[in-house]
Amino acid sequence: MLPNHARRLLAPLLVAALLVFATGCSSSNDVGSGTSAKPANGKSASGKPTGGKSDNGKPDSGTNPPTASGQEPDLTVTAADLAAAFEADAADADAKYNGKVLKVTGIVEGLPLTDSADGIYLTFGAADEDGDLNEIGTFYLAPAEVAKAEKLWRGQEVTIVGKCIGAPIVGPTLMESRIEEIGEPIPVIEIAAGELFREYQEDEEAADGKYKDKVLVVSGVVANMDSDEQKVDIRGDEQSNDDAMRLQFRYGQINKALVAQLANLEAGDNIKIKGKCGGMDPFKNTLIHMYFVRIETE
Numbered sequence: 001m002l003p004n005h006a007r008r009l010l011a012p013l014l015v016a017a018l019l020v021f022a023t024g025c026s027s028s029n030d031v032g033s034g035t036s037a038k039p040a041n042g043k044s045a046s047g048k049p050t051g052g053k054s055d056n057g058k059p060d061s062g063t064n065p066p067t068a069s070g071q072e073p074d075l076t077v078t079a080a081d082l083a084a085a086f087e088a089d090a091a092d093a094d095a096k097y098n099g100k101v102l103k104v105t106g107i108v109e110g111l112p113l114t115d116s117a118d119g120i121y122l123t124f125g126a127a128d129e130d131g132d133l134n135e136i137g138t139f140y141l142a143p144a145e146v147a148k149a150e151k152l153w154r155g156q157e158v159t160i161v162g163k164c165i166g167a168p169i170v171g172p173t174l175m176e177s178r179i180e181e182i183g184e185p186i187p188v189i190e191i192a193a194g195e196l197f198r199e200y201q202e203d204e205e206a207a208d209g210k211y212k213d214k215v216l217v218v219s220g221v222v223a224n225m226d227s228d229e230q231k232v233d234i235r236g237d238e239q240s241n242d243d244a245m246r247l248q249f250r251y252g253q254i255n256k257a258l259v260a261q262l263a264n265l266e267a268g269d270n271i272k273i274k275g276k277c278g279g280m281d282p283f284k285n286t287l288i289h290m291y292f293v294r295i296e297t298e
């Protein structure tokens with residue numbers, strides 16, 4: 001299996017390719033031998049409008065099939081069991097899950113990211129031997145669900161409903177997903193950047209014990225920005241020259257909402273961020289790294 005970061009990079013590209021392929025197949029069926037062609041009057045051979053509602057009031061399969069976000073699930077499964085099924089026997093799992101609307105409960109591994117086609121997706125994860133989360137599945141969100149997803153945090157339990165399109169090498173993938181349930185919020189520690197920095201300068205080991213791998217909400221002042229490397233340095237206050245910590249995106253993938261927020265920032269602006277504390281950079285003892293960062297707004 002590919003390393004976790006490689007799978008994350010490939011996920012949106014493979015899903016996009018699958019969607020293009022599926023769209024192509026659908027189009028060829030519509031204009032094939034003539035038996036499946038859509039009548040010019042917008043009705044099927046039975047006389048029903050294509051893509052509208054059937055006699056029982058439910059959505060019809062046609063030019064506008066219903067999205068998975070509006071359907072009841074066919075099957076309920078945990079993200080871990082779903083990933084394990086595809087890992088154990090891909091063909092058997094594909095026959096069981098592909099094309100089905102699934103209700104899946106799992107742990108959020110990655111914050112919302114944007115693919116090349118502007119699709120917003122989250123990833124499920126499972127803890128490895130070291131306790132870190134490794135990606136085991138991807139789910140794309142229906143547009144109405146994006147605001148909910150921006151409130152989620154890595155390590156939080158969530159239940160989603162979406163249509164399974166199988167499991168390319170990035171793991172089980174669901175489309176047009178809706179968020180059904182959100183678990184307990186992840187505890188956070190609120191602290192000023194200057195205070196955090198002073199504690200690390202005084203006793204790095206003690207500070208690691210309190211803050212490393214914890215989720216922090218940190219307030220400070222923007223010191224400088226590097227858009228090419230997608231990072232921001234924060235200091236404790238306007239008079240300090242200490243670069244207290246760094247905001248850093250991972251693996252080059254983009255959360256467009258965060259990028260838009262950063263575009264409006266300048267040196268000297270007040271900022272409050274939420275992120276995972278990675279401890280001090282061993283090569284630059286003035287930097288405390290932060291990961292999975294989002295900017296907190298009032």
